[in-house]
Amino acid sequence: MNLLSKLTFLPPCNQVNHSYQFKWSASGFQFAFIGEYITLQITSHHTLYGPVILAIFVDDELFQKIDLKEGSHAYTITFSKREIMHVKIIQITELQYGYFELEDLQTDGEISKWDKPSNSILWIGDSLSAGYGLEADTTPLVFNTHYEDCTHAYPYMVSQLLNVLPIIVAYSGNGILSRWIPETEDKPNDEDILPSIFPYNISENPSWVIINLGTNDASFTRGISTREQRFQELYINFIQKLKIKFPNAKFLLCYGLMEESLLSSVQKVAVETSSLFLRFDTATEKDGFCFASHPNKTSHINATRTLINFIRTHNEESL
Structure with missing residues (x-):
């Protein structure tokens, strides 16, 4: 059998x-x-x-x-x-x-059979959604998969606490316009960029689509207005494509947690696409960091609380 x-x-x-x-x-x-x-x-x-x-x-x-x-x-x-x-x-x-x-x-x-929850949230993001580095402190110099665990990152924790199915499309170092690049480079790295590799064949109909992208794009945009404008254009195109695929979902764009240079750009994208927006508190030395200066588990717990309050409030408003 x-x-x-x-x-x-x-x-x-x-x-x-x-x-x-x-x-x-x-x-x-x-x-x-x-x-x-x-x-x-x-x-x-x-x-x-x-x-x-x-x-x-x-x-x-x-x-x-x-x-x-x-x-x-x-x-x-x-x-x-x-x-x-x-x-x-x-x-x-x-x-x-x-x-x-x-x-x-x-x-x-x-x-x-053990059925999955009837409601789901689609999470789209980078290392912050994948749980990159959460299982190590700041001392290691080279990444190892043992340093990663998505169940300690805010997307999974929010889903568990709300008893919804998490669909996590997360790819560390990725973005909308460019993957992360060092300061010595001046061209965007769009190899396997997330809007291109996103699994559009997902059959679920999520109640929310929650996106946190831009942190890695900021390594290329660097406050240059033409680059920020291009970031916004590509982000809008991505969301419009997702809205056709998931017409019944609420869309929420998050930003902050690790850096804020593209905060206003993400807010503009939210307005242009009729999406909701949520600003995360940026992690500081006081909060502590994990591998590669990423926000640690405490920051993810705080982000979880912020998101749950936001989701519950907007779900109640739509009843």
Whole structure:
């Protein structure tokens, strides 16, 4: 019997032949289960920055993490409970560092459906949405995937607290006009730019589309008005395309948290696209930082509170 048919897949997810492919943060699968073990046959594709990492949750509590090995391997997870459990297995690292494919599942126990929440939020962002660096302090010099965990970033935490499905399209260092570039460069880096690689085949109909982009674009715009204008034009085009795809969603543009030089540009884009706007408090030395001077977990908790209050207020106003 094909047990994969009993799983509930958490988007974005693509079926490739007889396997299920998961590329984006927090994508994976869930199910209800009673038994002693499950064995997953998984193929992993990852970069030199470290393994693709899966987190296993049992009844909403972190049970264990698995570092996937390159290629196809079997992973056995054993359980001590002898009662029905709700098991969720998701990728906590992001697409640019690798992805995985679920090929098969075997068990001694019984698997049944565990439905996903009926409402969802689509989150679009960069490192701030992916949880980049949250698992390390400021001392390491080179990034490793063990420093990343999307479940400690505000998009995932907001979704959990509101009991909605998070659809997280996050790509560290990415933007609308340019990916992050050093001060020594003066040309935009639009390789794999987010509006081009966005998975437009998502089938869900989110109630909110919440975007936090521009932090990396600011490394190129540098206060130059013509560049800022181009950033605004491309951002407006992206949102208009998303609004055609998700016509029933509320759109919210966020900015701040790490820098503010494009704050007024993002506000203008919000006005031009009839989107809502929310300014985050910018993290400071007092708040503390994590890897690569990114806002730490405390800042993400504060952003979570700010967003939940905002979403609840606007949901009530639309009733």
